[in-house]
Amino acid sequence: MSEKALMKGNEAIAEAAIRCGCRHYFGYPITPQTEIAAYMAKRMPKIGGTFLQAESEIAAINMVYGCASTGRRAMTSSSSPGVSLKAEGMSYLAGADLPALIVNVQRGGPGLGGIQPSQSDYFFMTRGPGHGDFHIIVLAPATVQEMADLTRLAFELGEKYRMPAMLLADGTMGQMMEPVVLPEEQTDPAEVMKGKPWAVTGTGMKRPHNIINSLYLKPDELEKTNIERFKRYEQLERDETRWEEYLMDDAEICVVSTGITARVSKNAIAECRRRGIKVGMIRPITLFPFPKAPLAKAAEKVKCFITVELNMGQMSEDVELAVRCSKPVAMCNRVGGMIPSTDEVVAAIEKEAK
Amino acid sequence: MTYETVMAGFGGQGLLFSGKVLAYAGLLEGRELSWLPSYGPEMRGGTCNCSVIISDEPVGSPIIAHPNVLMVMNEPSLDKFEDAVAPGGTIFVDSSLIARKVRRADVDVVYIPATQMATEMEAASLANMIMLGAIVEKLGCVKSETMLDALKHTISARKANLLDLNLKAVEAGRRFMADSAASPA
Amino acid sequence: MAVVFEKPKALTDAVLHYCPGCTHGIVHRLVAEAIDKLGIEGRTIGIAPVGCSVMAYDYFACDMIEASHGRAPAVATGVKRSLPDSIVFTYQGDGDLASIGLCETVSCACRGENVTVIFINNAIYGMTGGQMAPTSLVGQVTQTSPYGRDPATQGMPIRICELLASLDAPAYLARVAVNSVPNVRKAGQAILKAFRNQVEGKGFSLVEVVSTCPTNWGLTPEKACQWVAEKMIPFYPLGVYRDKDADAAKEAAK
Incomplete structure (x- = not known):
């Protein structure tokens, strides 16, 4: 059991992600979640990870898409207006059945809105976080401890059900400090690659090529993928609902x-x-x-x-x-x-x- | 006992930091706690405050509606928070920056010329630590040794050379409080 | 009997869906030849765009990712940062690279990501049926410039190699064409170099391939090749716009 630390919610997410084996963070600054990027910028280079400040939220989520395609634990974080820009990417992640962590530390809207806490992206995240018929896992922390715990859960559920997972916090949760026990360090980086035969890592000339894709021009095939995906959602609801x-x-x-x-x-x-x-x-x-x-x-x-x-x-x-x-x-x-x-x-x- | 402390003043006075030191002391003592900053576009010079709860019970909301401890380091903050203080609470006023007196009669008030004291110590930016030392001495919300420990843990590497000065500032605040308790005005 | 011509190994057996006379097939082949020559298929990851080559993931035998419209350079960045030893290429059209994804293109080039970008410039949106592209020529008639591209209201065409040459980071920027046999040979050499650069860790390499779209241009394949020579190349001069290798060699020779 690790010792209790005193951390901001945003920092707890970042440190928990690192301890869960996440070595790739792509983001773009926006209040009130910038501490996550700042924390990653400081830590990632020291542990051989990647922190990349992308040119936009759109680019950031697509870098996550590329990284997640290789089977790595990838994440990005933003706040409401930035998450609007990520909607396209979330739809593609869902369509390609890729796990990834997206953090949304919500602020007031619509438009540029304000920077104070909000929960006004509830519909956006739970109903339609992008075009098409899909869902993402949405987790709502209420303590700094949960910011850390649900970060781990988001990675694990995302990989188990092959879907993007979101930590949906409000500005207060991101900014406040509380004692937190961080998850144990994931020592074996190969661990996160297990059970991902779909990952594009190069064929090594040993297997047929893997394709990460969400395009199905034959409607019956596309229908099949949608129905299969919603079966997973049913199982998710049956086994993973938490309150x-x-x-x-x-x-x-x-x-x-x-x-x-x-x-x-x-x-x-x-x-x-x-x-x-x-x-x-x-x-x-x-x-x-x-x-x-x-x-x-x-x-x-x-x-x-x-x-x-x-x-x-x-x-x-x-x-x-x-x-x-x-x-x-x-x-x-x-x-x-x-x-x-x-x-x-x-x-x-x-x-x-x- | 639950201490619901609001520390308020201008950005740049180190209010978030003194709150963090207090919260960290709570952590070291294994208490329940929360620390919540106001956040906004003003990095320096605007109004700024943080809310620190230290309790023996699990903390519900980190938002403090009625603080029982208020530390104010500018007049707008006193104006803003004076009426919210819970009856029987304590208000710590930096009297070198706030000319007026507290109007409430149902609260305890401590006036500390913290900024002036800090300037005399050639540590003008450490008035916050003097205030904190006084709070801990008067209320005993955390043990003063733990607070000194907390300060060592929380001071940033960039300012590590200022640790001794910080400790001195806390000590000055404690002494001020102890002296005024010994000889009430 | 001696085998004198065969399909590159880095292409699958899938039948290409491209229109008769389209030059995508040629460029696919040149990319696959480069992969074969360098022996990198097993560690290559390709990124297909939205556009006519959207289904390129079925044609290349290496691992493939389909990206959303314009985002291939960002996806490539994510892959390359995850698998630094892999060889990552994007294959993008003019709408994808020079319009909707221009920000991703410039930023990826500016960071000097060690990836290879194949840019197909045929001055039109093919997949959606012939609309004006950012590279459509002045006066060019398309579905969305029915009176010819008018610079006063629709702006001038964009020259990507020249634009990116203003950046410090790119290692290699070249414009080639595939409208004639000699040009195809030169295009193959440029594409090979763009991949070799990545193998050698030299950084961002982009080859702009001036291509045809007989269907949407309303020309026969042969006339389309002539149109490239007469209209496209004068506006988009072929050549090398950045070659850090050559620059270094010149410097050393001084």
Whole structure:
């Protein structure tokens, strides 16, 4: 077990990635995630890795595409406006069934927006992070520890299911420091190459050529690849959905929240409990796959849900879908970089408790 | 006990760093903690603050609505945060930079001419450390030895030559606090 | 009976989908010959673009990656940084390299990535059916310049070799053509050099191949070759625009 370190969330992602055997980082500066690039720029040259500041976010994600094609653990990171530019690349990664890590430390939008925390890319990341019919794995950390732990999980799930994985954090998670236990160092770099017969590494004149590709001009073939991919998504949902339940045993109201707002909600729930309100929380850790089953189960006993999120109501739609609108879903939200205070969340819970 | 500390002033006064030293001391003591900076386009000269929570309980939100410790190093920051301080909390004021007095009657107030003291020590940029020394001495939120340890761990390689001066600044803050406790005004 | 002509080993047996008279087949062959001559097929990774040569991954026997439109130099960078001992080439058309991917092209060249770029300039978008390319000539009629390319509204054609020659990093920049047997021979030598440079670690090498598109030009293959000689080459002069090897040799001879 490693010792606890004090790190910013962004730095924890970078160090965790390195310890997971990632030796290739490609990125372009943008607030509030630049610490990841700065950390990689410092560390990678010392461990024989590659840090490359690309000419654009588009180039960066395509460098990731090239690197991932060789079977290496590749990553890039950005924030909302930059991730828009990566959409094309994410679609190609998904179409070519390539694993890669993309970090999105969200800021307010649309357009240039602001630089303060946001969760407004929820739809973009969970619904359609690019053209075509596909998903990426989306993980939402709520602690610096999870920034590190989910970095490892993103690499592992991405490789297991052959799909890109995203760490979807908000600006607060990237900027804050907390104690963190970093994952064990991956000592064997050959480890990450295992089980990747598809990788382009040169034929060595020993096997037929491998092709990394997303082009299928015959519609029946393309249909087949889409259906096969969605079967993997089903398995992903069955086996890999993750969430945290907090004080749900006797809860009559269920808060649903991720990232920084889940942290604020915990404080609010503690305060409401002191006031005698039976309230708990389900915190989705995987946003795709979304924890539909535990929400549906909660719907059988709670009288309502409240989503606390930094957007105009995006995850709330997933909650409504998960519970088939069987119970009302209220919202407590702030946008543009604002974060609801504990008092605001308490007020929202009290309103529903009446 | 949970210490919810906000340190606020101008960019360049080392507020994020003094917060980090405090947080690191918490880490060394195995306490629960969080450190959250304000971040923005102003690297120097703009307003700047950080929030440090040190607790024996797991930290929920790292955002502090009602600090029970406020350290202010310019007047706009006092204006901004004075009313938010929890009743019974403590406000540490750099009185060489802030002319006015705290208006609240339900909080404890410590006035420290930190910037002036630092200038006299020929370490004008270390007023933040004097303030920190005073906070730790008065509140005991972390042990002062751990804080000195924390300082050794957190100071950047580029500024390692300033470690002794930093330690002296912390000591000056502690002494100021101890002296004023011994002879209340 | 003696074998006097055979298919290069670095090409697969797949039947090319290119139009009759198209010069892609010639350039594919020249690339494959270079790979064979240098004996590098087993460690070569090719990157196919979006454009007529989008399916080049089926034709080259080495490992292949299909890139999104214009991004091949970025993908090549990712591969080369992951596998420094591999030989990485991109094969890109004029829309891909000189328009949508110009930023990736210039940045890759500027970094001096040790990769080989084969640039097919036929002054038109072939795959989408004959629209104006960044390299279409002044007055050239295409689907999207039906009255002829007008510099006042559509700008002047772009000369990639000259543009990249303003950078310090590239090791080798050459413009060749494949409209005649002597030109094909010279093109083969240039392509071989561009690959050899990479094997020897010399850095970014690009060969611009002035090519034809009989289908979208509306000319017979023979007339298309004439059009290259009469219209294309005067605007896109053939020659070597950068050769660090030759420069070093000259310097040494002084």
